[in-house]
Amino acid sequence: LLAEDLDADHTAQSLLSDEESAFQLGPQLNGPDRPLPAELFVELFEAHAQRRPEAIAATHNDTRWTYRDLDDKANHIAHALLDRGLRDEDVVAVVMERNLDWLAAALAVFKAGGVYLPVRPDFPPGRIATQLRRSDCRFAVTEPGSDAVLHAATADRDCSIVVAQETYGDDRRGNPGVPIRPEQPAYIYFTSGSTGEPKGAMCEHAGMLNHLFMKVDDMALGAGDVVTQTASQCFDISLWQLMAPLLVGGGTHIVDTDAQLDVTRFIDLLAAGGVQVIQIVPAYLDVMLSHLERDRRALGDLRSVSVTGEALKLGLVQRWFALYPGIALVNAYGATEVSDDTMHAVLDRVPDRDLAIVSVGRSLRNVNTYILDEQQRLVPLGAPGEIAFSGVCVGRGYVNDPERTRQAFTTDAYRPGTRLYRTGDFGRWLPEGTIEFLGRRDEQVKIRGFRIEIGEIENRLLQMPGVREAAVVIDGQSDQTKNLVAFFTGPDALQPADLRDFLAAALPEYMVPAYFHRLDALPLTENGKTNKKHLVGLAGTY
Ligand code: ADP
Numbered sequence: 001l002l003a004e005d006l007d008a009d010h011t012a013q014s015l016l017s018d019e020e021s022a023f024q025l026g027p028q029l030n031g032p033d034r035p036l037p038a039e040l041f042v043e044l045f046e047a048h049a050q051r052r053p054e055a056i057a058a059t060h061n062d063t064r065w066t067y068r069d070l071d072d073k074a075n076h077i078a079h080a081l082l083d084r085g086l087r088d089e090d091v092v093a094v095v096m097e098r099n100l101d102w103l104a105a106a107l108a109v110f111k112a113g114g115v116y117l118p119v120r121p122d123f124p125p126g127r128i129a130t131q132l133r134r135s136d137c138r139f140a141v142t143e144p145g146s147d148a149v150l151h152a153a154t155a156d157r158d159c160s161i162v163v164a165q166e167t168y169g170d171d172r173r174g175n176p177g178v179p180i181r182p183e184q185p186a187y188i189y190f191t192s193g194s195t196g197e198p199k200g201a202m203c204e205h206a207g208m209l210n211h212l213f214m215k216v217d218d219m220a221l222g223a224g225d226v227v228t229q230t231a232s233q234c235f236d237i238s239l240w241q242l243m244a245p246l247l248v249g250g251g252t253h254i255v256d257t258d259a260q261l262d263v264t265r266f267i268d269l270l271a272a273g274g275v276q277v278i279q280i281v282p283a284y285l286d287v288m289l290s291h292l293e294r295d296r297r298a299l300g301d302l303r304s305v306s307v308t309g310e311a312l313k314l315g316l317v318q319r320w321f322a323l324y325p326g327i328a329l330v331n332a333y334g335a336t337e338v339s340d341d342t343m344h345a346v347l348d349r350v351p352d353r354d355l356a357i358v359s360v361g362r363s364l365r366n367v368n369t370y371i372l373d374e375q376q377r378l379v380p381l382g383a384p385g386e387i388a389f390s391g392v393c394v395g396r397g398y399v400n401d402p403e404r405t406r407q408a409f410t411t412d413a414y415r416p417g418t419r420l421y422r423t424g425d426f427g428r429w430l431p432e433g434t435i436e437f438l439g440r441r442d443e444q445v446k447i448r449g450f451r452i453e454i455g456e457i458e459n460r461l462l463q464m465p466g467v468r469e470a471a472v473v474i475d476g477q478s479d480q481t482k483n484l485v486a487f488f489t490g491p492d493a494l495q496p497a498d499l500r501d502f503l504a505a506a507l508p509e510y511m512v513p514a515y516f517h518r519l520d521a522l523p524l525t526e527n528g529k530t531n532k533k534h535l536v537g538l539a540g541t542y
Contacts, residue, residue, distance in 0.1 A: 029433050031342075031363035034213075036392070040180050040205045041212065042110050045246050046071065052249060055223070058242075060100045060254040067246075070104060071175070076167040077108035077141060078176045084160045086139055088178070089185060091115045091399075093132055093140040093159075095150045098233055098254055101164045103242050105141040108164075113178040114139065115202070116187040118233040121146035123508055127198065128153035131190050135200050135399045182206035188399055189236045189336045192511065194443065194455030199404055203395035207339035208239070210392050214364040215244040218330060218344045219304045223249035225276040228269075230255050234508075235449070236340045237279060237308065250276075263287050273300035279332065281309040281449030282316060283479035289319045296323060308332040308341065309449040310479065311357045311437055314350075321350050333360035333437065336451075337408065337421050338393040342367045343435060359434040360427070366392050368415065369435070371427055376413060379428075384438055387427040390420040445474055447482055450510040457484065457503065457511055464502045466490045469522050471530045472513055475539035484513035485539040489521060517542060 037044070045067075048055070053068035065073075081092060092114040096102040109116040117135055119128055121142075131137075132153060141162045142150045150161060186205045193199040215221065227245045229252045231237035242252050253275060259265045267288065269275065280288070285307055305320070305327060312331045320329055328348050334341035345351075345361025353359065363369040370378060371385040379385035390412035397405030412420040426438035443454040454472050461470035469489045476482040488499065496516035503512045517538075523531040 029363060029429070030369060031365045031367040031391075034365040036182070036206060036209055036213075036366075040182060041186075041209050041243065041247070042107075042180060044209075045107070045243075046175055048246065048249050052223075055249055056251045057246060058100055058103050058252050058254065059226075061256070063100060065100055070100075070107065070246075072172070073101070073104040073164075073168055074107035074111055075173060075175060076170055077105055077162060077164050078111040078178075079173050080162045080167040080170065081108065081112045081114060081139055081141070082176055082178070084139065084162065086112050086114055088113045089115060090139055091117050091135045091137040091188065093117045093119045093128075093135075093137050093150070094233075095119045095121050095128070095140055095142040095146050096164070096233070097121060097143070097146060098229065098238070098257070099143075100254065101143055102233065103252070103254070105164050106239075106242065108141065110180070110186065110205075111176050111178065113180055113184070115185045117200075118187075118189065118238070119150075120232065120234050120508070121149050123149075123234075124504070124506055125149055125152040126506055127508070129156075130197060131200065132159065133157070134190075134197075134401070135188050180205055182209075185396060187236075187239065189234065191336055191451050192444075192453040192456045193404070194453040195404070196456055196459035198456070199401055200399040201336045201395055202397065202399045203236075203337075203339045204392075207393045207395060208243075210366050211334075211339045211341060211364075212240055212244045212247055214341065214344070215240050216248055217365070218346055219244075219277045219306065221245055221248050221250055221277065225250040226253050226274055227251075227277045227279075228253050228255050228275055230260055230278070230280065231449075236336045240340060241279060260284075263291055267291060267297055267299075270299045270302050271297050276301050276303045277306070278302065278304075279306035279308055281446075281479070282307055282312055283310070283448045283482075285316055285320070286478065286480050289316065289323070292323055293319065299324065299327065302327055304328045304330060306330040306332045308334075309451075310446045311439075313479075314354070314356055314358055317347060317358055318350050321347075325349070331358055331360055333435075334393075335421070335423055335425075337395050337397075338367075338389045338423075339395060342389050342393055343369065345434060353430065355436060357437055359430055360437050361434050364393075368412065368418070370412075370414070370420075371429060371435070372422070376410070381429050381431070384426050384428045386422055386441060387425045387435065387437075388420055388422045390415055390418045394419040394421045447474070447484060447510060448479070450508075452484070452511055457486070457507065457513065460503055460506055461486060461488060461499065464494075464499060466494045467499070469530075471522055471532060471535055473532050473535045473539055475515075475536060483515065484511070485515045485517070485535075485542075486513040487517050487519050487522060487535055487538070489519055492518075494518065515539070515542065 049067040049071040331345040
């Protein structure tokens with residue numbers, strides 16, 4: 001069951017006064033309606049590949065692929081998948097490191113009409129197995145070196161595995177020409193789930209393309225422009241970093257994780273020129289700024305820095321423009337469930353409004369934005385409420401997970417027949433038609449941009465034999481220094497190192513707390529709940 005099957009329990013006009021509808025449905029607040037072109041991503045890319053086959057589509061270290069190279073390799077992989085019986089809407093796991101073959105594999109899945117499911121080869125095999133099982137995945141593309149984890153994860157199921165590089169020698173065949181419908185699912189990204197299991201958000205081709213065009217618009221991407229690909233495969237951000245430049249004849253430059261972790265290398269890369277657009281998380285901008293403030297550098301052809309994933313503090317914006325008044329900052333806000341970003345604040349200077357957290361800006365094309373109360377009614381201008389989106393951006397829901405889909409997805413009461421996603425974020429409208437972000441309703445957090453449900457970590461901790469109670473909090477104020485800290489109760493014999501190993505066997509490394517502390521009992525609030533505020537205070541004292 002997916003969101004589109006759900007019934008709205010109220011109808012459009014019943015909840016709206018004329019004034020509200022004029023306000024909320026006004027063109028200033030919703031994104032402009034812009035029809036999508038008749039062609040979807042694959043056709044638009046293939047048209048570029050035909051027109052300018054020698055243009056550079058993608059680079060990684062010293063390797064450069066032209067549009068022809070990329071198209072050709074993707075065609076080989078796509079045909080290999082089709083030869084193995086892939087049909088429309090079959091899910092294909094792509095278990096690869098971030099490299100050019102990964103890009104070819106992702107493109108191949110779209111070309112073959114499959115649903116792209118990116119999987120990080122360094123994830124624990126059990127987690128990979130859960131993702132494949134949950135999404136009924138029977139096809140995978142991998143590469144030598146990443147294949148072992150895939151074999152382990154598919155040991156007990158039927159999965160047809162294609163090694164990308166092995167297909168390149170096959171007889172050359174052209175575009176597979178599989179017709180794709182706008183409402184066809186394009187991809188699934190798994191995010192952490194509070195009930196203990198990751199959930200797979202599924203989005204459609206039309207939503208994906210709509211988002212790619214937003215990036216093209218607001219970063220003014222054009223032929224020859226280069227975007228760096230820095231985000232992890234398991235982030236939807238990685239998708240636009242790869243694909244948006246390919247819509248307009250630009251290129252993507254895949255930056256190895258090592259070269260990012262060493263921020264001076266990343267700065268060198270920008271300073272060397274040839275990169276126009278980057279997207280990073282606030283924690284990374286903070287690290288970059290610390291370096292650049294000590295050693296100010298010219299940043300080559302850099303034109304636009306998009307910051308995303310977490311609240312963008314005014315202090316970072318001030319620091320940026322103090323150094324680089326000519327390079328725009330874009331605060332990009334959205335969620336995996338709505339095909340990535342739905343709002344942008346495009347800044348060319350420090351905003352006039354003195355908010356500690358800068359606004360997330362305006363709704364993007366074809367995006368309807370609401371701020372709702374608990375009964376899903378519109379709140380008055382300026383009042384806090386939950387941010388919700390409807391329109392082509394809203395994905396299908398969580399794959400094979402009707403319960404959690406029902407909790408977050410419903411239909412838009414103001415536009416019958418349109419899916420609506422409630423983000424779990426609080427916000428309020430500012431008079432100029434932008435939104436101030438006010439934090440989360442639940443325990444979803446971000447650590448260095450990675451989306452984490454605290455409940456998933458706590459659930460896992462409670463499965464460790466001996467652990468009686470567990471609670472996880474975030475310690476640290478700055479984006480750079482934030483850490484997860486776990487508290488537990490249980491016998492003395494239970495050692496933090498054992499807990500760490502136990503979690504690391506099931507969770508990605510970014511979900512494993514940095515510290516574990518045993519307590520005799522967890523502190524409680526007056527009404528008997530775990531007192532997390534107290535634990536946050538305690539975390540700071542160790
Ligand atoms: P993305 O689509 O960017 O990958 P995720 O699905 O990982 O996003 O996380 C979505 C959540 O991240 C949002 O619901 C919000 O809580 C937070 N978030 C994302 N961007 C911003 C931003 N610019 N400012 C504040 N919070 C943000």
